[in-house]
Amino acid sequence: MSILLYDKRVPLIKEIFYMKFAIPSLFKKRWFQVTILIIIILSSFFIWQAKNKAKDGLKTYEVTTKSLEKVVSASGKITAKNQATLRFQTVGQLSWVGVKKGDTVKKWQAIASLNQVELQKELKQELLDYMNTRWDFETTNRDTYKDKVLTDVIQRVKDQSQFDLDRSVLDVEIADIAQKYAVLTSPIDGIVTEATDENPGINVSLTATYYKIVDPTSLRFTAEVEELDIGQVKEGMPTTITLDAFPDQSLTSEVASIEFSSIETTSGSTAYNVQFPLSQESLYRLDMSGDVKIVVQKKENVLTVPVTAVESSGEQKYVTVLKNNKQQKVAIKTGMETDDDYEVLEGLSTGDKVILK
Secondary structure (H helix, E strand, C coil), X not given: CHHHHXXXXXXXXXXXXXXXXXXXXXXXXXXXXXXXXXXXXXXXXXXHHHHHHHHHCCCEEECEEEEEEXXXXXXXXXXXXCEEEEECCCXXXXXXXXXXXXXXXXXXXXXXXXXXXXXXXXXXXXXXXXXXXXXXXXXXXXXXXXXXXXXXXXXXXXXXXXXXXXXXHHHHHHHHHHHHHCEEECCCCEEEEEECXXXXXXXXXXXXXXXXXXXXXXXXXXXXXXXXXXXXXXXXXXXXXXXXXXXXXXXXXXXXXXXXXXXXXXXXXXXXXXXXECCCHHHCCCCCEEEEEEEEEEEEEEEEEEHHHCEEECCEEEEEEXXXXXXXXXXXXXXXXXXXXXXXEXXXXXXXXXXXX
């Protein structure tokens, strides 16, 4: 029994012996002391490096002066100020078409015509009816009741004769207008951008057949400015336009006009159409899409800090200034604000370094 107990205690006795005599003896050896010293030096170096990395990881901005621009952005497309959509005012057979899509036309040039044979016959018939009615009118007033006492019955007969004559004159005028409306003419110089029917012989309708003329010298950029921004936009404000077709070119323009009535955008919000003139119309095409930036406010040489450096507490704004490797929270007074920067009126000076969030 004692032998078994002795065997169980042997490992514990060896461990106590090792900790009491073997380990202290290691500290007396030089190589062990050098190893411990190296470990301490390396640990100190890594701790110092970690602290420096933490300091270096701070992003700072040096306060400086520059120009600030506040812009309103909007999307739009190229439209034309002068354009006309021509439709026939009466149905009939298309007998002649003088243009096709893409043709250049002059003002008052004929575009297309309906068959006028039937219209001419109708006009001739109305003229004959007028001559007959006129004859009856003259006969009634000159011969039948010329020397008779004017009674109520006679007066009614004369009035009816006058009414018939007036109606006949109106019928002639309507037939004449119908014949004139059978020919479409362009009211402006321009280019035919749409021509629904280019082949004679078909029967036209009042809505389906039309020809669209656009004056290419009247091209302009029209943008939809949101209701929340329209109050900042005024005529004459400078703008920069970028078209999708010419992404590397920026077009300088200005606000030419702001429409009085609102529109509903595709997203369902309220907006207003704003027009901007284009200087080189020949380079552009109708309905080209693009974006415009309207400069609604601009200041030169003002002290600025990035928006990412500013914190707010109620109405008060703060920045964290880095000075002599110490951070200090400083209250500032701001002025103009853009999407990226604040104008600083009080609290900072040129050269101050602020920490970015």
